[in-house]
Amino acid sequence: MAPIHPEVTYAERCNATEPEKNIIYFTINTPDIKGEPKLEIKPTEISFAAKAGDASKGVPEKEYAFDLQLYDEIIPEETKKVITSRAVLLILRKKEPRSEYWLRLTKEKPNRNWVKTDFSKWVDEDEQEGAEDPTAGMDMAGMGGMGGGMPGMEGMGGMGGMGGSMPGMGGMGGMDFSKMMEQMGGMGGMGGGMPDFGAGEDDEGDSDEDRVPEEEEDIEEISTSGAADKGKAKVSGLDDVE
Known part of the structure; x- marks a missing residue:
């Protein structure tokens, strides 16, 4: 050798x-x-x-x-x-x-x-x-x-x-x-790569500010839907009593 x-x-x-x-x-x-x-x-x-x-x-x-x-x-x-x-x-x-x-x-x-x-x-x-x-x-x-x-x-x-x-x-x-x-x-050695600063972002590059309004709409929709369901439940209960 x-x-x-x-x-x-x-x-x-x-x-x-x-x-x-x-x-x-x-x-x-x-x-x-x-x-x-x-x-x-x-x-x-x-x-x-x-x-x-x-x-x-x-x-x-x-x-x-x-x-x-x-x-x-x-x-x-x-x-x-x-x-x-x-x-x-x-x-x-x-x-x-x-x-x-x-x-x-x-x-x-x-x-x-x-x-x-x-x-x-x-x-x-x-x-x-x-x-x-x-x-x-x-x-x-x-x-x-x-x-x-x-x-x-x-x-x-x-x-x-x-x-x-x-x-x-x-x-x-x-x-x-x-x-x-x-x-x-x-x-x-001068090796080593650059860190991935894009980790965690979606492909379209949406920011947090872009996503927040959508989340608020979802919450409002869920809240409205929930109230409607409760209203139906009350009406249904009255029908049962009659």
């Missing part, structure tokens, strides 16, 4: 005077992942490999893998991570504080076709001030002291015991998986 490239989505933040705000939100979309993925993070390279699926449950088995050369340097030991059965979310710390974004994510030009912009997290350079933190509510575990590699990935199947927070990223409490999945949107 030949490995396939998982979809990778990313978004950036930059700041020339506050180094901790120079980061990349890097998401690896890996549905049905199982076991511990192999992840190696170096200053200019990220390598990843994982298995997914479960034949016993009818979920096709597959292997994910990639080796990505980054456009510029990052600080591996400053990396933060969250791992779920559907995705691996990393926050990469850029080495050089700058007031502008990288020209692209990869050294290769252009980005590979499986590397896409994460529009759910992206903001323009001049709109960063006051922008919402897309990782708020997530418990991002740090990789401090692991150097350029990452031999083990703790936390698969649960987030318990994963402490740490990223400087400048605000407080991060317990993991809010529903919010994270909403933000990933399938990890960069």
Whole structure:
């Protein structure tokens, strides 16, 4: 079975005077992942490999893998991570504080076709001030002291015991998986259809105002008919007495 490239989505933040705000939100979309993925993070390279699926449950088995050369340097030991059965979310710390974004994510030009912009997290350079933190509510575990590699990935199947927070990223409490999945949107996906605003209307498009007079006429007709029936009943009763 030949490995396939998982979809990778990313978004950036930059700041020339506050180094901790120079980061990349890097998401690896890996549905049905199982076991511990192999992840190696170096200053200019990220390598990843994982298995997914479960034949016993009818979920096709597959292997994910990639080796990505980054456009510029990052600080591996400053990396933060969250791992779920559907995705691996990393926050990469850029080495050089700058007031502008990288020209692209990869050294290769252009980005590979499986590397896409994460529009759910992206903001323009001049709109960063006051922008919402897309990782708020997530418990991002740090990789401090692991150097350029990452031999083990703790936390698969649960987030318990994963402490740490990223400087400048605000407080991060317990993991809010529903919010994270909403933000990933399938990890960069812009899918979803428009809601059906016409639900509940009839084919002719009559409004409530159009229907009310008809209902009032029906009520009047029923009331008149009922009175007539009562009148007949009284006359009939008299006939019986005679």
